[in-house]
Amino acid sequence: MPEHVSILQLTGAAVLALATVAWVVGLTRVLRRSLAEPTAWHAAHPLYGLPSQRATPPHVESVELTPAERDAFAGLVRQLSDGR
Numbered sequence: 001m002p003e004h005v006s007i008l009q010l011t012g013a014a015v016l017a018l019a020t021v022a023w024v025v026g027l028t029r030v031l032r033r034s035l036a037e038p039t040a041w042h043a044a045h046p047l048y049g050l051p052s053q054r055a056t057p058p059h060v061e062s063v064e065l066t067p068a069e070r071d072a073f074a075g076l077v078r079q080l081s082d083g084r
Contacts, residue, residue, distance in 0.1 A: 065073065
């Protein structure tokens with residue numbers, strides 16, 4: 001054991017190394033299980049981590065403008081399009 005390293009540092013390094021090994025073993029088991037034999041659910045949902053797409057588009061909201069607002073918007077469009 002090195003002289004300049006405390007027992008707490010050695011214990012921490014050992015615990016960290018054991019946790020890393022346990023994580024790698026667990027990850028390997030999960031990946032092997034998911035890649036070994038795809039189930040019917042996996043075949044139907046190849047990207048099961050992502051939500052499925054909606055069948056219909058989201059509701060579009062619209063607001064009716066008053067004649068004054070329409071005129072103001074038309075004026076703004078004319079003002080912004082003058083340079084083009």
